[in-house]
Amino acid sequence: MVKKKCVAMLLAGGQGSRLHSLTSDLAKPAVPFGGKYRIIDFTLSNCTNSGIDTVGVLTQYQPLVLNSYIGIGSAWDLDRRNGGVTVLPPYTEASEVKWYSGTANAIYHNMKYIEQYDPEYVLVLSGDHIYKMDYSKMLDYHIQNEAEATISVVEVPWDEAHRFGIMNTNSSYEILEFDEKPSEPRSNLASMGIYIFNWKALKEFLEVDNVNEDSSHDFGKDLIPLFLNEDKRLMAYPFEGYWKDVGTVKSLWEANMDLLEENPGLNLFDHSWRIYSRNPNQPPQYLSPTAKVQESLINEGCFIEGNVQTSVIFQGVTIGEGALVEEAVIMPDAIIGENAVIKRAIVPTCLTVPNGITIEPEEGSDDIILVTEEMIEKLRKDVTA
Amino acid sequence: MSRLLGVIDATNVINGLQDLSLNRSVASIPFAGRYRFIDFILSNMVNSGVDSIAIFPKHQYRSLMDHIGSGKNWDLDRKKDGLFFFPPYFEPNENSTVGSFARFEQHLDYFKRSHQDYVFIANSYVITNIDIEEALAEHLIHDHDITELVNHSQSLDMYILKKSLLIDLIEDRKNSQFISVADVVTQPLHNYKIGSYQHNGYTATMDSIEAYYRHSMKLLDASVWNQLFPTDRPVFTKVKDEPPTRYSTDAIVTNSMVANGAVIKGKVDASIISRAVKIGKGSHVTNCIVMQKSQIGEGCTLEHVILDKDVRVLDGVTLKGSPDKPLVLRKGTVREMAVSM
Numbered sequence: 001m002v003k004k005k006c007v008a009m010l011l012a013g014g015q016g017s018r019l020h021s022l023t024s025d026l027a028k029p030a031v032p033f034g035g036k037y038r039i040i041d042f043t044l045s046n047c048t049n050s051g052i053d054t055v056g057v058l059t060q061y062q063p064l065v066l067n068s069y070i071g072i073g074s075a076w077d078l079d080r081r082n083g084g085v086t087v088l089p090p091y092t093e094a095s096e097v098k099w100y101s102g103t104a105n106a107i108y109h110n111m112k113y114i115e116q117y118d119p120e121y122v123l124v125l126s127g128d129h130i131y132k133m134d135y136s137k138m139l140d141y142h143i144q145n146e147a148e149a150t151i152s153v154v155e156v157p158w159d160e161a162h163r164f165g166i167m168n169t170n171s172s173y174e175i176l177e178f179d180e181k182p183s184e185p186r187s188n189l190a191s192m193g194i195y196i197f198n199w200k201a202l203k204e205f206l207e208v209d210n211v212n213e214d215s216s217h218d219f220g221k222d223l224i225p226l227f228l229n230e231d232k233r234l235m236a237y238p239f240e241g242y243w244k245d246v247g248t249v250k251s252l253w254e255a256n257m258d259l260l261e262e263n264p265g266l267n268l269f270d271h272s273w274r275i276y277s278r279n280p281n282q283p284p285q286y287l288s289p290t291a292k293v294q295e296s297l298i299n300e301g302c303f304i305e306g307n308v309q310t311s312v313i314f315q316g317v318t319i320g321e322g323a324l325v326e327e328a329v330i331m332p333d334a335i336i337g338e339n340a341v342i343k344r345a346i347v348p349t350c351l352t353v354p355n356g357i358t359i360e361p362e363e364g365s366d367d368i369i370l371v372t373e374e375m376i377e378k379l380r381k382d383v384t385a
Numbered sequence: 386m387s388r389l390l391g392v393i394d395a396t397n398v399i400n401g402l403q404d405l406s407l408n409r410s411v412a413s414i415p416f417a418g419r420y421r422f423i424d425f426i427l428s429n430m431v432n433s434g435v436d437s438i439a440i441f442p443k444h445q446y447r448s449l450m451d452h453i454g455s456g457k458n459w460d461l462d463r464k465k466d467g468l469f470f471f472p473p474y475f476e477p478n479e480n481s482t483v484g485s486f487a488r489f490e491q492h493l494d495y496f497k498r499s500h501q502d503y504v505f506i507a508n509s510y511v512i513t514n515i516d517i518e519e520a521l522a523e524h525l526i527h528d529h530d531i532t533e534l535v536n537h538s539q540s541l542d543m544y545i546l547k548k549s550l551l552i553d554l555i556e557d558r559k560n561s562q563f564i565s566v567a568d569v570v571t572q573p574l575h576n577y578k579i580g581s582y583q584h585n586g587y588t589a590t591m592d593s594i595e596a597y598y599r600h601s602m603k604l605l606d607a608s609v610w611n612q613l614f615p616t617d618r619p620v621f622t623k624v625k626d627e628p629p630t631r632y633s634t635d636a637i638v639t640n641s642m643v644a645n646g647a648v649i650k651g652k653v654d655a656s657i658i659s660r661a662v663k664i665g666k667g668s669h670v671t672n673c674i675v676m677q678k679s680q681i682g683e684g685c686t687l688e689h690v691i692l693d694k695d696v697r698v699l700d701g702v703t704l705k706g707s708p709d710k711p712l713v714l715r716k717g718t719v720r721e722m723a724v725s726m
Contacts, residue, residue: 035629036645074457268628269648279624283614284418284644284658286605294636299629300419300645313629 002082004054004117006139006196008047009110011103012040012127013060018248021372022348026065029127031252032331032349034259034268034275035297035312038069039246040127041277044076044085049273050135052123054083056113058106060090060099075278088113102217108206119199124219126193130255131243132266132273133194138237142196148232149201151175151224152194154243164190165220167236175234178224189236191220192243201232242266253346253368256312256329260295280315280332290321306336320355345369354380389521390501390548391430391438393423394483395509396473398443401593402510404713405693409448412440412509414591415676415694417604417613418644418659420622421452422591425512425613428620430505431459433517437466437499441488446472452623459621469495483508483542484566486558489551496552504551506566507543512600513588514613514620520582521545529580533570536588542567545582587612598691598711601657601674605640627660635666651681665700672708690714 016028023031029040040057047055055078059066066087072078073085088110090099100106107114107124114122121142123135133152142150153167161182167189168177179185205226209215215222227234242265246252258264268275282301287293292307301316306323313319313330320338329346336342337355344361347353351371357379361367369375395412405414412423423440430438438461442449455461456468471492481487484506489496496504503524505517513536524532524545531550534543544566554563563569570579587609589600603609614620627646632638637652646661651668658664659676665683672689675681679692682700689706693716698704703723706712712724 269631269646274626275628276626279626281619281621281624283610283620284642285630286607286610286642287638287640289640291639293632293638295634296632297629298632298643 002117004083004119006052006054006121006123007083007114007117007119007199008052008055008123008125008135009107009114010040010043010047010055010057010125010127011106011193012057012066013063013100013106014126014128015061016128016247019252020249020370022249022252022346022370023062025062027059027061027063027127028247030066030069031246032314033130033246033252034256035299035314036280037275037277039130040066040070041076041275042130042132043125043127044070044073044078045273045275046131046133046135047125048076048078048276050133050137052135053078053080054117054119055085056088056110057085057127058088058100058110060106063087063089069278071278076276083117086113102215102222103219104206104209104215104223105217107202108210108217111203111206114199122197122199122202124195124197128247129193129243129245130266131192131239131241132270132275133239133241133243135194135196138194139196141237142235145235146233147196147235148198149224149227150196150235150237152192152239153189153236154192154239155188156190158185158188161185161188161190166190169236173236173238175224175228175236178220178228180221189238192239193219195219201227205230249346249370250368253329253344257310257327259297259312260310282315288321306338314349342371345371347371351376356383387434387436387518388502389433389435389517389545390496390499390504391435391517392484392489392504392506393426393438393440393509394485394488394506395423395446395449396441396443396481396485396488397483397508397510398480399510399592401595402591402597404594404715405597405691408445408716410443410446410509411591412442413448413452414597415659416512416591416597416601418642418657419625420620421449422512423449423452423509424620424622425514426507426509427453427459427461428618429513429515429517430507431461431621432618433515435505435517436463437469437501439469439471439492439495441471441473441485441492444473444476454623458623471495482565482567482571484544484568486555486563486565490555490558493552493555496548496555499548502548503545504548505543505545506551507541510591511541511543511588512591512613513541513584513586514615514618515584515586516618517545520584523582524580527580528578530577531566531570532580532582534584535581536584536586539588539590540567540570541584541588541590544570594691594711594713595709598674598689602655602672604642604657605655625660633666651683651685674711693717696720 012029014028016023078085166179244255285302288305291304295310298313299315305321306319309326311328314332316333319336322339326343331349335352341358413421461468532545534541630647633650643658644660650666651664656673663680668685674691679696681698684701686703690712695717696714697719699721705725
C-alpha cells in the first residue's frame with residue numbers, strides 16, 4: 001500500500017434510539033435529511049472535498065441499508081485504486097467476536113486497517129452530524145500547533161452547554177480539561193466529535209486503554225482524559241459555521257426547517273462544496289395545475305397536486321389534490337392522499353397517509369409528530385367509527 | 386445475455402434543429418429538464434439487456450463525450466462488452482441516412498469481433514421508450530432480413546438485422562450502391578425481405594424546433610409522461626449532484642416540470658425548467674423551456690421561449706414567441722432587450 005498522510009475513520013454504528021421508528025431498521029447515519037441526502041453524506045462529502053481519499057466506515061447497528069448505500073463509494077468519488085472507502089464491520093477472531101464496545105474500542109479493533117497506510121495522522125469522525133467543514137484546514141492547524149491531538153469545537157448557547165462534552169481551554173485554545181456533560185459548565189466550547197490524532201500517540205493510548213478494565217473505551221470519556229493525564233498537547237480547533245447533531249425527532253425536523261431560511265446557515269447550492277449522495281435517478285418533479293408550493297425544497301420524482309408550505313419533500317413523493325403539507329418533512333416515496341393535512345410532522349419513507357386524514361400537533365403544543373403506521377391505523381378507525 | 390449488438394448512428398445532421406445544435410451534436414440536445422436525446426435510446430438498450438453498445442458520433446462530439454463518459458451512469462463501464470465510442474477517421478462525403486455503411490466500414494472490426502448475432506441500429510433524434518427484445522422476437526418469428534420499427538406507419542429509423550448481413554452490406558456497398566440500412570429499406574429493387582415491427586408507445590421525432598417545442602409541452606400531459614418514464618424502464622442520465630429545488634415564499638408554480646437545483650422566486654406555468662435554473666422575483670414564465678443553468682432576472686415576462694443553456698435574461702426584459710414559432714435564445718447569450726414575434 002502507498003503511504004497516506006491522513007486516514008479518516010468514520011464512526012457510523014450509532015443506533016440513534018431517540019429517533020424512534022426512523023432508526024428501527026437502519027443506523028442513524030443512514031437517516032434521510034435535506035430532501036435528498038442521508039446524514040452520512042455530509043461527512044463523506046467533507047472528506048472528498050477536503051482531499052481525504054481514505055476513509056474507513058465503522059458500522060455495527062443495523063448496517064444493511066448503510067452498507068448498500070455506501071457500496072464502493074462511487075457517489076462520493078471514493079472508489080479509489082489506493083485507499084477509497086472501506087466498510088469495517090465488527091468481526092470474529094479465532095476465540096471471540098469483537099463487538100465494538102465503545103468509539104475508541106471500534107478504532108482499536110481496526111488498527112490493522114490504519115497500519116496498512118502507515119499514516120502520520122488519523123482523523124476520527126462521527127456520521128451523526130450535519131455540517132460542512134474543510135478537514136485539511138484543521139489538519140494544518142494541528143500540525144502548526146504541534147499538537148498530539150486536536151478536537152474540533154463549536155460555541156454552543158451557555159444554557160445548552162450541559163448537554164455536551166465541554167473543553168476548558170486557555171486563551172490560545174490549548175485544552176486544559178475535558179468535562180463530559182457538566183452540570184455547571186465553565187466553557188461553552190462543545191466537542192463536535194471530530195478528532196485529529198498523531199497516529200503514533202493514538203496507537204499507544206488505544207493499547208493502554210484497551211487493557212484498562214474500568215474504561216468504557218470512549219474517545220470523550222476515556223481517551224481524551226488519558227492524553228490530558230499524560231500532559232500531551234491537546235488543541236481545540238474553533239469551528240464557525242452550521243453544525244447540528246440531529247439526535248432527536250425535533251432536532252432532525254429543525255435542521256430540515258433551517259434549510260428553508262432565506263439565507264440558510266447550511267448552503268446546499270454551493271457548487272464549490274457540493275454534497276454528494278447516491279442518485280435516485282428519477283425524472284424531474286411535476287407540479288400540476290392545482291399545485292401550490294412555497295418556501296420549500298422539493299426533490300426529483302415528486303408528483304405534487306396539493307398545497308406545500310414551508311416543507312422539505314424527498315424524491316418520489318406523491319401529494320394529492322387538496323392536501324395541505326405545512327412545516328413538514330416528507331421522506332422518500334411517501335404518499336400523502338387527497339385532502340389530507342400534515343402539519344409540523346415527519347412522514348417516514350414509503351408511508352401512505354390515506355385521503356382526508358389530518359395529522360397535526362395539538363393547539364399551542366410545539367411538539368413534532370413522527371407519523372407511524374399505528375398512528376395512521378388508529379386515525380383511520382376513528383374516521384370510520 | 387442479449388443476442389443484440391446496439392448501434393447508435395448519431396451522425397445525422399438535422400437542419401431544423403440548427404439553433405440547438407450549433408455547439409453540440411443532435412444526440413446531446415437537452416430534453417425533459419434533465420436528459421439529453423441520447424439518454425432515451427441508450428436507456429432503452431440497457432433496459433432491454435443489450436450489453437454491447439457502439440456510438441458513431443458526428444463532428445462536434447465533445448459535448449456528447451462529456452455527457453457519456455465511461456458509460457458508468459448507464460452501467461456500461463464493463464470489462465466484457467460495454468460502451469464503444471467510434472469517432473470518424475474522416476467524414477465521408479455523402480450525408481447518409483441512418484445506418485451509414487461508410488461510417489460503419491471504418492470500424493468493421495467491431496462488428497466482426499463481437500459475439501452477438503444480431504444488430505439493432507438506432508438514431509439519436511427519435512425519443513421513445515421501447516422494449517427492443519420484443520422487436521427482436523418479432524424479427525425472428527417472421528424471418529425477415531431487415532425489420533423496420535414503425536409507429537403508426539411512420540418509420541422510427543430503427544432497424545434489426547443479422548450481423549452477418551450487415552457486414553455483407555457494408556463490404557458490398559461500392560458494388561450495390563446502397564449507402565445505409567435505411568437506404569436498403571426504402572429502395573424497392575432488391576431481394577431482401579423487409580418487415581416491420583409496430584411500436585405503440587409515445588414517440589417524438591425531433592426534426593425541427595417546432596417538433597421539439599411541441600413534444601416538450603406534451604410532457605406536461607400525464608399519459609405522455611407515463612409512457613416515456615415508466616417506473617420499470619427508467620431513463621438514465623449523467624448525475625449532477627444538484628440539491629433539491631428551492632421554492633421561495635413568492636413562488637407560484639403550476640403545470641410544470643422542474644429539475645433539481647433550481648431556485649424559483651417567480652411565477653411559472655406550463656413550462657419545463659431544467660437543472661440549476663434561477664427565476665427571479667416578479668418574473669412570469671409561461672409556455673417556456675428553460676435549459677440548464679439559465680438565469681432569468683426579476684420582473685421579466687417570457688412566453689413561448691426556448692432558452693438554451695447558460696442564457697441570461699436581465700431584469701425587466703419581455704420576450705415573446707408564439708405557440709407555432711417559439712423564440713429560441715442560443716446557448717450562452719445575454720438578453721437585455723425585449724423581443725416579440
